[in-house]
Amino acid sequence: MIPESFDIPSFQQRPETYLGKSRAVSEKDVFRFLKQAIRAQGLSPMRFLDVGCATGDLLAFLGNNYPDAQLAGIDVDARLIDVARRRTELSKAQLRVADGLTARLGKFDVVTSFGTLGIFDAFEPLLENLVANTSPGGHVYVQALLNPDDIDVRIAYRDNLNGLDWMRGFNIFSRAQVSRWAASRGLKTRFSDFRMTSFLAKRELLPHRAYSLDLADGTRRTTNGLCLLLPETLMELHVPT
Numbered sequence: 001m002i003p004e005s006f007d008i009p010s011f012q013q014r015p016e017t018y019l020g021k022s023r024a025v026s027e028k029d030v031f032r033f034l035k036q037a038i039r040a041q042g043l044s045p046m047r048f049l050d051v052g053c054a055t056g057d058l059l060a061f062l063g064n065n066y067p068d069a070q071l072a073g074i075d076v077d078a079r080l081i082d083v084a085r086r087r088t089e090l091s092k093a094q095l096r097v098a099d100g101l102t103a104r105l106g107k108f109d110v111v112t113s114f115g116t117l118g119i120f121d122a123f124e125p126l127l128e129n130l131v132a133n134t135s136p137g138g139h140v141y142v143q144a145l146l147n148p149d150d151i152d153v154r155i156a157y158r159d160n161l162n163g164l165d166w167m168r169g170f171n172i173f174s175r176a177q178v179s180r181w182a183a184s185r186g187l188k189t190r191f192s193d194f195r196m197t198s199f200l201a202k203r204e205l206l207p208h209r210a211y212s213l214d215l216a217d218g219t220r221r222t223t224n225g226l227c228l229l230l231p232e233t234l235m236e237l238h239v240p241t
């Protein structure tokens, strides 16, 4: 019998990722990749929701690029939402502490969730709820580790260097499995490999963080101290009209 879940505490935030000096770069290559994907679909979204928005970097980017759009963001971590609420670029955004698996905030043209799916041991609950918050004809964009091979991978890691207990956050789901689930709900999927162009240096004191690896074939990939070659993907789900 395959266990439904590892006996590991649920997701724990690593605050240095979004708060303080070691925080991740605020405007990521993947944000620009998302903008191109939205443009390629010919969309002019007016309502955005970001699920797992942390301190609101993606929302700030969207606000800059779609100045007339309404922005909403949720995260379970109140410390991160507090920081997002203090950002002047997000003064008009609706920001809430809420669970992305259950929160219903309305119907949005575009719903995003970046770097959050891999926290959960199953992809369905989060994707179901993202779709439930999307208007008919709208689009969901998920940045996640999605496997081109038809294998789901659950990962637990323990960062001994930083004296931490077992953690999660890097689960990898099969693209084919996600596609089968989506097809059963009448949703179309599209997966785009996301490859960083900027160079990310290894952070010796934060070994779980992604860093660049230039391969012999000329491609730039990301890896981390979990010994993963990260299958970084931007997934689109098209919700029928």
Ligand SMILES: C[S@@+](CC[C@H](N)C(=O)[O-])C[C@H]1O[C@@H](n2cnc3c(N)ncnc32)[C@H](O)[C@@H]1O
Binding pocket: 011, 013, 051, 052, 053, 054, 055, 074, 075, 076, 077, 080, 098, 099, 100, 101, 113, 114, 115, 116, 119, 169
């Ligand atoms: C790895 S971070 C990604 C943050 C941001 N989207 C980014 O791309 O940098 C995952 C985020 O998901 C949030 N999170 C974890 N579980 C959640 C849940 N059930 N509902 C909403 N947010 C959640 C965490 O607090 C954290 O901010």
